Amino acid sequence: MYKVLIADKLSNEALAIFKENGIEAITKTDLDAKSLIKELQDCDALVVRSATKATKEVIESCKKLKVIGRAGIGVDNVDLDAATSNGKVVMNTPFGNSITTAEHAITLLLSTARQIPYADKTTHEGKWEKSTIKGVEVTGKILGIIGCGNIGTIVAQRALGLQFKVIVFDPFLQDKRALELGVEKVTLDDLFKRSDFITLHTPLNEKTKNIVSKDSFKKMKKGVRIVNCARGGLIDEAALKENLESGHVASAALDVFVEEPPKGSPLLGTKNLILTPHLGASTTEAQEKVAVQIAEQISDYLKTGAITNAVNTFSLTAKEYQSVKPFLKLSSLLGGFAGQLTENAIRSVQIEFEGTATNVNSTPITQTIIYSLLKPTTESVNVINSVLVAKSKSISISEVKHQKENDYQSLIKLTVTTDKQTRSVSGTIFGGKARIVEVKGIKIEADLSEHNLYVSNQDKPGFIKDLSKILADNKINIATFHLGRLSSGGEAIAIISTDNKIENSVVESIKKIPLVIQAKYIQFKDKENE
Incomplete structure (x- = not known):
């Protein structure tokens, strides 16, 4: 029986899903690193929300652990490099709280426009600030969205309904998709210069850290309003405070912070700044959705090998996994065969697909081939980190798909070039079994x-x-x-x-x-x- 440790509070519905799938699930929260490691020694999976930290120490100390599931979007509390290096799949639930977070961002945008928290506070205090509290309309204003993934897209759709004009900065947003959404794709500098409102919906990484910096504020219109419901660290908090106090930024709203909770933060008490305690995903519906989704995803992975919403490797539904499974066996055969024959440093690898092999997801096949190829000579390699390990060894990898006719319904050809020679090996699936059909051009x-x-x-x-x-x-x-x-x-x-x-x-x-x-x-x- 598989065993799962739930380290942060999860709904009873999630527990029921594990039980239905014959998986033992235990809940133990508020564990320190030492206790977490102890509890995970006989566990196949770990489920966390945002409180528990799956650090490098935790990951490296738990050999049986196969998968880490994050009930939510952000995986800041999981060491992805350590997970990848140690062959642990990391999954999240990117769709479960998208609507909830997007709605919170819209709420904060409107609150910054009309000074809602200040109006509420002063009215409760017995004051009547009707003449001093003046807001702005959002109709016709330009909203700049930084990051147009799941949440950013929903924000754009809601904002268009409020008659914002929406401009977007996202290097991965295709022009066709921008046209379908009814938004204008712009550069980051252009977004800063043109926006009346700015909202952030991008992950936190080395490229996006302080994406709204001290210099960014200098490019913005006087009176701009800013919302961040994504990740603390996207905005330079000191620079934000300075620009709020000078009046260059009319108002801002933050749901996330560099340190959470932001005790002792200089942001506390700043005028025209709305602060909420990371409520983006805090609705009954969202909490239930992400709990159910992560339980279903982990159950599927443990029982069928299906990988859904992985953030550090390929994703395959249970149906896709069944279709690609024979090719994974063939990939292990080809990579292992070539790897054990190779006696010199590998310079390049080419993988060719023919026939029905061109119709399956090539990513898991390539990762499996590279893993099996490097396994005889590389201790730290696994299926998940294989391509990264190959690149660290300066091994170039290429894929080619042919539609030409051949002697087999499906064929995968692996060509390995070393310092000394080039050798190829080809294989096919026959009667459900992997079979070698060519070596070095010899049938x-x-x-x-x-x-x-x-x-x-x-x-x-x-x-x-x-x-x-x-x-x-x-x-x-x-x-x-x-x-x-x-x-x-x-x-x-x-x-x-x-x-x-x-x-x-x-x-x-x-x-x-x-x-x-x-x-x-x-x-x-x-x-x-x-």
Whole structure:
């Protein structure tokens, strides 16, 4: 039975989903790092909201842990680099609280326009500030949105309904999509110069930290109003305070802060500044949605291998996973075969797809091939970090998809170039099993098992007799024997599956056969090709 630790408060509905899927779920909140590590030792999954920190120490100390689920969007409290390096999938729920957060942003935009909190406060105090509190209309005003993902898109749609003119800065927003939304795509500087209101909806990373900086405020209109419901750290808080006090910024509203809660922050008490305690996702509906979604996603992953809303690797629905699963087995076979034959530094890898293989998601296939290729020589590699590890080794990776006809319904060809040579190996799926069909341009159809011997040799009489004798003398039983050659008398290859392991001493004896070019024992411990 799989086991999940819920480290932050989650709804009972989520617990019920785990139970329905036969997964044991325990809830223990407010754990320090040491206690969290202890509780996770026998757990397959960890569920967090924003309070619990999945640090590098926690991740590296929990070998059994397979997946970390964040019930919400932001994953600032999860060390993604550590998770990726250690092969842990990190999932979030990007859609569960999108509407809620967008509505909060719109609420704050309108509040900054009409000074709602100040009007409420003074009225409660028995004052009547009707003549001194003057707001502005939003109709016809320019709203600048920084980041037009799920939440930014909803904000844009709501703002257009309020008759804002919406301009957007988002390097990943396609021109066609901007046209469909009815927004204008602009540069960041243009957004700062033109906007009457600005709202932020982008993740926090090295590129977006202090994206609204001291210099940014200098480019803005006098009287601009700013809202941040995304992440603390996107706005330079000291610069914001300075511009509020000078009147250059008419009003601002923050739901997120660099430090939360912002105790002792110089922002506290600043005039014309609305502060809310990270309420963006705090509605009954949103809390229920993200809890249910993360429970469903983790259950699917543990039971079927489906990866949904992953932030550090590919995502596959359960249906997609079933369609790509045979190709993942083939990928392990091709990568492992080439990796165990490769004896020099790899410079480049090319992966070609033909037939039905062109119709599946290539990302998990490529990651699996690279992992299996590097695994024999790289301790820290896993399926999730394989491409990053390859790039750190300056290995170039390319994918090519062919629509041309071939002898097989599906074909994947892996070409590995090293400092010394270029070698290719191709494979297909036949009868649900992965099969090698070409090595170095030589056609050969071979099933591989746990124990295999690869030999390249000159095609001359006597080779098979000498090889068979060595195997027989060492009591190695042959399961299958496959041969291929370029031409009569030219280079030939043999792929032999055996019932037992072939020791190095046996391989060295085979290498001494006069006609042998290369001999290698190839092992698949997990029988990836089955």
